[in-house]
Amino acid sequence: MASDVIAVLDASQVRKVSVVGLSDGGIIGLILGFRYPDRVDKLFIWGANFNTHSESTASPDPAMKGMGAIFMPRMQAQYRALSPTPDGFPALRIKLGQLYAKEPDLTLAELGSIKAPTVIADGEHEQFIAREHTEQLARLIPRARLLILPNVSHGGPQQNPAGFHASVAALLNDPAM
Secondary structure (H helix, E strand, O other), rough: HHHHHHHHHHHHHOOOOOEEEEOOOHHHHHHHHHHHHHHEEEEEOOOOOOOOOOOEOOOOOOHHHHHHHHHHHHHHHHHHHHHHOOOOOOHHHHHHHHHHHHOOOOOOHHHHOOOOOOEEEEOOOOEEEOOHHHHHHHHHHHOOOOEEOOEEEEOOOOHHHHHHHHHHHHHHHHOOO
C-alpha cells in the first residue's frame, strides 16, 4: 500500500508530504518513512504496531479485549453503509485476519532508519496494542516523541477530535521538528 501512496503522489505531482496515519495507515506511514525518506516530511502515527510476534504487541488487559466486541459491530455497520459490497464484511474480516497474522513485520533497522520527525501516538485506553509496544516503537525511531492521549482508545481521533487535531497540528507547526 505504501507504493500505492507513492503512485498517487506522483500522479498528483506532489514531491513531499507529512503523513498522518491511523492504525494500518500508521503502518503505511512507517513504511513510507524508511522506504521513501525523501518523500516524507513528518510522521504522525496513531495506534500502529510494527510487528505481530513481539510479546508486547497485543494488549494484555482482558477488559480492553472486550472493547473489540463494541468496535467490530460498529465497523461492520460502517462497512455496510459505505461499501459497494455491503455484505462483504465477513470475507474482508477473514482476509484481514490472515494479513494481521503475519504483518506487519518491520525490522529494527528499518525503524531506526526513519529520519522524518515523528510522533508515535495512541490512546490511554488502546484496546488492541499493548502500551509497551507503542513505547518501544517510539524508542526505536530516532528522535521520535511518544504521545498518549488521555481518556480515549484506538478510536481516539473520533472520540476526541479536538485533542487529536491539536496533537497533529503541534507536530506540523513545530519548526524544531
